[in-house]
Amino acid sequence: MRRRRGVLLTAALLAQLAAGPSHAAAHAAHGRPPAGQHGVVRSGDVPLGGAEVTLYQAGDGAGGGPRVLARARSAPDGRFVLGYRRPEDPGAVLYVLADLPGPAGPRGSGGSGGSWGGGGGGPARLAAVLSGAEAPPELVVNERTTVAVAYALSRFTGPDGVAGPRPGLPNAAGIAHNLADTGTGGIAATLAAPPNGALTSTLAEFNSLANLLASCVGGGTGVAGEACDRLLDLARRPGGERPRDTLQATVDIAHDPGHNAAALFDLAATTPRYLPALPEAPAAWTVALRYGGNGHELDGPGNIAFDAGGNAWVSNNYRYDPDPAVPVCGGESVLKFTPAGRDAPGAPFHGGGLYGAGFGVTVDARGSAWVANFGFQGQGCPIDPAPLERSVSQFAPDGTPLSPPEGWRVGGIAQPQGLAADRSGTVWVANCGADSVTRVPEGDATRAREVPVPALHKPFGAAVDPAGRLWVSGNGSDSVQVLAADGSVERAVTGGGLRRPLGVATDSRGNAWVSNSGILPVPCGDSTAGDLADAAVAGDGGARPGASVTLIRSDGTPVPEPFTGGGLFLPWGVAVDGDDTVWVANFGGHRVARLCGVDLAACPPGFTTGQPISPPDTGYPSDGLERNTGLQIDPSGNVWLANNWRTVPVQTNPGGHELVVLVGAAAPVPAPRLGGPASP
Known part of the structure; x- marks a missing residue:
């Protein structure tokens, strides 16, 4: 496995060099070697192959837009390697999007735009934040990490992607790590232990939100079209546009947590991939x-x-x-x-x-x-x-x-x-x-x-x-x-x-x-x-x-x-x-x-x-x-x-x-x- 990862990393770096000599020159000019981030895309324990994985640097300030640092595609076992140049700014916010393959069309297309930028394929989009904590040896991108990103960064999304001023945006990236552990895809230590954990219903609610996304991801069989349509319809905020993907749908739920709360619970209950989950519908999906x-x-x-x-x-x-x-x-x-x-x-x-x-x-x-x-x-x-x-x-x-x-x-x-x-x-x-x-x-x-x-x-x-x-x-x-x-x-x-x-x-x-x-x-x-x-x-x-x-x-x-x-x-x-x-x-x-x-x-x-x-x-x-x-x-x-x-x-x-x-x-x-x- 170690040799396989090395081959993949080398291939990713060669692909960047083939894209243009400026990458290598830039590394040499700044004295910063390329970085490599291993990762895996999963739904629960099921690997998700064929996902288009993109690493972004978020825009700094309300007028700035994100920029792509690296792209990869997940292998059949869900694994990927991102080779990229480290940003000069140590406070830069980095996040990863994983777009799963799915049917094209106006109801199911992730497109190349979207409020989080980039990506093609279907409406099943997962995410994780790299900033705000030490990068794990292997980054897990799943429904839990997606909910963490959507809630913690919910106020820093726009038509061109994730952007925002300091200290708000970098602080938000750190808070995402209080919800999901990006090294395991599990519950983060802060949410798992007292005074949280079993002492409140938040952990179960967080799992239910992850199950809501899992209903659309479909457990490795591609997107579950009907469930995706249902999710995107229910998450649509009154007077707002229909979200194009699961990530934006979760952001919309975070913005209006009382809207369609019971119907969203019913959908989440169809795919109990993450447990413990809520036994009944909440009045609102506040975390x-x-x-x-x-x-x-x-x-x-x-x-x-x-x-x-x-x-x-x-x-x-x-x-x-x-x-x-x-x-x-x-x-x-x-x-x-x-x-x-x-x-x-x-x-x-x-x-x-x-x-x-x-x-x-x-x-x-x-x-x-x-x-x-x-x-x-x-x-x-x-x-x-x-x-x-x-x-x-x-x-x-x-x-x-x-x-x-x-x-x-x-x-x-x-x-x-x-x-x-x-x-x-x-x-x-x-x-x-x-x-x-x-x-x-x-x-x-x-x-x-x-x-x-x-x-x-x-x-x-x-x-x-x-x-x-x-x-x-x-x-x-x-x-x-x-x-x-x-x-x-x-x-x-x-x-x-x-x-x-x-x-x-x-x-x-x-x-x-x-x-x-x-x-x-x-x-x-x-x-x-x-x-x-x-x-x-x-x-x-x-x-x-x-x-x-x-x-x-x-x-x-x-x-x-x-x-x-x-x-x-x-x-x-x-x-x-x-x-x-x-x-x-x-x-x-x-x-x-x-x-x-x-x-x-x-x-x-x-x-x-x-x-x-x-x-x-x-x-x-x-x-x-x-x-x-x-x-x-x-x-x-x-x-x-x-x-x-x-x-x-x-x-x-x-x-x-x-x-x-x-x-x-x-x-x-x-x-x-x-x-x-x-x-x-």
Whole structure:
């Protein structure tokens, strides 16, 4: 076998040289020898011969297109060798497409165009990513690796192929390796092990998606025409073009996971090639991965903020303990995760006055991370939190504390919750315990000043709009306050369904979106964490009055009626993606809601602003979710949520222990977020 591979590699390289002398000259000029990648195309354990295999370098930037690095055809045993020149750029994203032979024609042709570029043959197209992990000795291209590519890179496809800006596209390539192992074609270690694996249904769902593609691939007998037609018809998004191949069909499912979910499940069940698979149809085909860090650091993650590299900074309520019956004191670390969900070098970080951080975390224009020290702790902790709940902490990008050991105790900070930063470097603090906002000009804590906001009681969520204005929710006053960039108080907003509001997000046009929990009192001032727990548990068991989202126009005028449905249950965190679509976390119900935003072109045909895109009764559900607070969207289009509390929140230690990521679900957002979203 080793001799056979050597012969094939030599043949591939000779074919490149025959194509033109420039290849050899280029290798010599750059001092880089040709690379050879062995691989195999399979469906389950069945080899797929005759596949046209093409290696691409993805386009760098939204305007760039991919380029072909090598081509080969799989032998009867499915194996192939790609000989190519390594790109000069070590960060280049490389991916492989395998087009299986099949009937030509308008319904089944992969053609030479297609949204992923290249390839001929039928509609059965498989894929794998080479970048983002060490290249395996033998690359496996199968249905699992295809689903991984389609979801992780779903937001970087276009008429000319895969392309996108950094860091979003390279980060997405890395995330694909959390789903499928390209060296074996099996389940990747991240998906296979706790806190994923048998603990959630995501692994079975991932296998079902692979089975869906296998129904078209046909197990080595060529394409299964009827199944392929059925798949391409069902995957077609409302108002969109019919996908031309299995890969694009999976991308379309990732973009609209609630569309035809039950019918797609029925088709997947016809070819149970990958097990375990789902026993029943999901409400939506979202792929939810859980990240647990080092396994002993996350305890009550509150919110998330992304830096310019797409790394996630996470606030943490409590000191870690896996036992909910053990009293825990306030968390004294800020967490930093790589885009692929692993601890960043040196993380978690300590010092700088950290204690019991809540909902407040942000990254400023210089890359510093700021954390609000609310003073959270479990019942039974012997520490008096009063002296510790009056500061914010600041960290350099490498995790070095920039605030003093007691934190920045400036500008009237009291039980701080929401934080926001603008393009000038100014940081804003919502003081839940003081009915005020603290403004830190250009991130200089020595110049911080308190701004009273009498129209607010229990200021909580904070967001900056594209004009630099601050929007702050008042959980205890059913109101929102708008402040000018210089800190002067502008309009106070009431009505529009505002009821126990929590999270605030702004869109590209300067509108504000506010999540209304309806019944949840935040634990500051005259409310306790026990009051919040009682309200949350009561909300789980019955009607949830007021659970909705309010849209406030950029001029401060609320839309008269709030938006409901789409899985809104106990709304908390809210974020707007690069298409101005609105995403909402829930502090109960194990689901995420998605609403049509102000850009109707990004919504299904006929939809109006505020109309739910997620299934009306369930939203996008996942048994990997618990009680979620923070929700944010990264530069790769992944939706991150904080499992803040357990479903049964025992108050000695109610904290959840995971972050949950909906892979490739949203339009990417540049980071850090300094005033409304924008497409990368």
